[in-house]
Amino acid sequence: MDYIVSARKYRPSTFVSVVGQQNITTTLKNAIIGSQLAHAYLFCGPRGVGKTTCARIFAKTINCSNITDEHEACNECESCISFNENRSYNIHELDGASNNSVEDIRSLIDKVRVPPQIGTYSVYIIDEVHMLSQAAFNAFLKTLEEPPKHAIFILATTEKHKILPTILSRCQIYDFNRITIEDAVGHLKYVAKSESAEIEEEGLTVIAQKADGAMRDALSIFDQIIAFSGKSVSYQQVIDNLNVLDYDFYFRLIDACLQENTSDVLLLFDEILKRGFDAHHFISGLNSHIRDVLVCKDPATIQLLDVGTKTKERYGEQANKCDVNFLMDALEIVNACDLQYRVAKNKRLHVEFSLLKVARILTEKK
Template sequence: MDNFIVSARKYRPSTFGSVVGQHSLTTTLKNAIKSNHLAHAYLFCGPRGVGKTTCARIFAKTINCQNLTADYEACNQCESCVSFNEQRSYNIHELDAASNNSVDDIRNLIDQVRIPPQIGKYSVYIVDEVHMLSPGAFNAFLKTLEEPPAHAIFILATTEKHKIIPTILSRCQIYDFNRITVADTVKHLQMVAEKEGVTVDINGLNVIAQKSDGGMRDALSIFDQIVSFCGNNITYQGVIDNLNVLDYEFYFKIIEAFLAGDVSKSLLIFNEILNKGFDAHHFITGLSSHLRDLLVSKDPATVQLLEVGADIGDRYQKQAVLCTPDFLFQALKIANDCDLSYRISKNKRLLVELALIRLCQLHDEKKKHLLTDEAAPEIKKIAVEAPTPPQQQPAVAPAKPVAQVTQEPVNNVVAQPKPTMAATPVSNGKRPASISITKPQASTVSGDVTSNATSVQASRPAMNEDFNNIALENAWRNFASTINDDVKRVNFQTINLPVRISKNEIEVSVNNFMQENELKKIQTDIVQFIGIELRNTSIKLLIKVVEESDMQKKLSPEERYKQMAEENPLLEKLRKNLQMEID
């Protein structure tokens, strides 16, 4: 490699036909040459590296070619073309306005413009980065631009069209260059690789194309960089290692965790990503793109918007099948909110982690909505008696939060406000339904223990010892410690402690349907465990859903966290263990 030429120069297109990704534009330019309708000034606008200067040079070469092909392309053989290709033509003058932006620079240019070309028909003046000209230079330029000599053609190029003053714009024919699509870039890179004798992994080229963001010059520079890193065999792994791009694999895995509602797994994947040295913001924007790609993969009409290789495209489509559109919309919103709050957040890691937890809960919530009643009542009370399956009855009216209508066995009717009640054995068969009004907070229970001996559980020895709230809370906490899953345990511990509301009834108030659902899943286990701890097998667990009061809703997340931490000191411990901070 004695005389290395960068690929961007080596494979610079030499004809309109070989320009990548600007087909309609090059066709228009060719038609102008064909019909001999040449303007005196052109403005080429578009992002960097998409071919503005290249097209300007090809245009200059083509209009000076002495032997145009049938397709109105430069012949690349005549004296003029050869001098252009060897960069010694006197018919082309390039000025970089970024470094030559003064009035004097423009005056020099104007002086040159007056001199007609010795060979060829046209002198072409390419002014690059024209938006960098000073206002004085712009004004000095106006007159020449309006009435240039017949032999002069100006091609102004800019990445920032909005910075060009209207008086210049109105004097130019404007051409807007597109970003080059990933597919076009990949195709071109494949061609270059083939000519260079480099074997390539198409997924690797896709990553290069995406990274170059529509600019061919950048794509080829990255290609060169990777060839010098990987040698003549470009692999996907080599590309992502070299470009510090996060592997698709992480995103596929983390979506799986979301769908499984696996908070721990998603947090661990995120941790792994951070340990690999990736920025959390980079991850969250990548996650948004991944969700967007899943969304477009769902519909055959939009699948063409997916800019990845075929086999990764298949994986997107397979994963998209597992996600409902609703999940994707909500997940995108969460990811986007996280992205927006990222810059102003003081604890960026926790911000992302909270977003991940919410994403894991999305799918759970979906399932739960299917399970629970559509007309979610404000307050619900579920009377359960172990081990009979939970019975659930929506409240008749969401009246006062204390008074609830509930379905209870007749013989368990609580006669309010009498402090004692006749707690008779419960028959486990069909129960005649009746409506009773209970006041959970107000109802106190006397120590009147009588005939609860006949328990529901035939298989188990019936126990019917009296217990107080302290013993109950201890039993509840003991139950919490039997939960193996850390996240589930912490979730359980965030639930309010139970209160004994009648002789054998305990009640737990939960704030939302999610907690209710979690609790219902383990209800039987709880009742059995507590029953043994308290030596009372007749205990019934009631779950009351009380929507968060308005006051609670007004609390800031930090205040809510503090409130939760006060109730559950373990939450604070978990936070410290995970080294999270309150934002």
């Protein structure tokens, strides 16, 4: 079976193909151009944003014997070929979670003394480095401070606060960003095109939102959707598969509140519960929805919306119907409902009462 998941198949192999980390890739390229390589780097940030990928690309590029005019690895020299075929003796990857003892670090220190057979540098990539024990960190300190000239360490972690200050002070620290919705959607479009799949932009936006800033998660969800729906995917299929509450419910609810139609408000909430959605999840989503409508009241802040083009237009239309005071009062009521939800004895009644209060805002103002 030759199937490869998208997160591996479309893993970036050059600096330019890394998604959403241009400031870091530019800095690393400039360090290579100016021959200003540090002996230790610390890459930190959320999961799935490209820390280990950037470490591999950097390690591959500094050992390339024929770097291109764009300052990328050539993929033709012996060092690049051996790296691409997973047989490079220059680049060593260590999992800090399963190799976290003093003995593991001492074994690594013994290997560091051996110069590379091909290329200039021996690069040691230690993933999840925060998992090393206190004793292992201490054993590592001297080598990290004064390694041999041919050795470069790249440490990667999702939990920078767990790393000893003495380790941090010996490294150049790079903080990776969460991937923005826009960057994630752009990359998903490229992957969909490469896979000859058609998926609506609104659906890609939902996938990117669900991934919460992790490109790897977005690609995993993308694979799941393709497996569920085939090569042609609609927005409705995406939200059905991911069990996401459709924007349409929120738009209809606010419209009903503007018309002071309390019956429709209660029936809509009942329909949401019957579809299996959690009431607290719904209230949290309504909070975000009212905030997004409020953002659309000013053309200058519409860019703050992380939604597709069609949905953005719909937000604009609803913003035109709503008075700012109505939105502020609604936001205050729904936010209070969210905060008090956990202590409410009758949670359904708690939410329903809050929704009825929102539906009566305009009446109370008269």
